[in-house]
Amino acid sequence: MVVSPPKRIVVAISGASGAVYGVRLLQMLRGMEGVQTHLTVSDAGWLNIQQELEMPRADVQALADVFYPVREVGAAIASGSFPCDGMVIAPCSMRTLAAVALGLSDNLITRAA
Numbered sequence: 461m462v463v464s465p466p467k468r469i470v471v472a473i474s475g476a477s478g479a480v481y482g483v484r485l486l487q488m489l490r491g492m493e494g495v496q497t498h499l500t501v502s503d504a505g506w507l508n509i510q511q512e513l514e515m516p517r518a519d520v521q522a523l524a525d526v527f528y529p530v531r532e533v534g535a536a537i538a539s540g541s542f543p544c545d546g547m548v549i550a551p552c553s554m555r556t557l558a559a560v561a562l563g564l565s566d567n568l569i570t571r572a573a
Contacts, residue, residue: 466496468496468545469489469496469547469548470497470498470499471489471548472500472501472502472547472549472552472556473508474552475504476553478550479513480513481551486523487523497523497525498527498528499523499527500527500530500569500572502530502553503530504553530567531567531568532568537572538571549573556569556570
């Protein structure tokens, strides 16, 4: 029997309102067999998670298989050689959207994107 490698999905939560979307995505992916999630959260994302969901950081981090601090720009997900099947930024602030569109890489979210 051949075992397929897990599908790697990068999930980023930025500072836009609607942190529930990123957290709910992690919850859904957690229940899927053969999916490995890699998470990073911006500073403003953590603030929104706290204000909107009142969830401790440890609970959010536990939803992902791998967590990376947003300032760790040398993390595996920042490399072009990191094989992944997709990336979702949910919610995505206008600042993050603009940085991705312009190719800025000032944090792990924009660098990975």
